[in-house]
Amino acid sequence: xxxxxxxxxxxxxxxxxxxxxxxxxxxxxxxxxxxxxxxxxxxxxxxxxxxxxxxxxxxxxxxxxxxxxxx
Numbered sequence: 589x590x591x592x593x594x595x596x597x598x599x600x601x602x603x604x605x606x607x608x609x610x611x612x613x614x615x616x617x618x619x620x621x622x623x624x625x626x627x628x629x630x631x632x633x634x635x636x637x638x639x640x641x642x643x644x645x646x647x648x649x650x651x652x653x654x655x656x657x658x659x
Contacts, residue, residue, distance in 0.1 A: 592648045594641050598625035598633055601648065611647045615639050 592601050592608070598619045601608050609620035617637055619625045624633070630648075634641035 592630065592645060594631035594634075594645060595629050598622075598628055598630060601630060605648075605651060605653070607651055608648050611644070611651065614647075615644055 592604075598612075602620060602625065612619040615637070617633060617639065619633065628636075630644065631641050633639075634644055
């Protein structure tokens with residue numbers, strides 16, 4: 589699976605690997621339940637909430653692929 593990038597839509601990140609919701613939550617981002625996740629990129633959300641996008645991406649990309657459903 590390809591790495592998550594700052595220009596990806598939040599919804600695509602969540603759809604590709606649902607376990608990323610936990611990472612977003614650790615950063616205070618309720619992306620899994622936010623309507624903005626349908627339109628906003630990782631970079632835009634990080635900027636709006638003053639989150640270090642590089643650190644967020646490191647954590648998102650460090651997650652194991654998990655089940656076949658997430659690949």
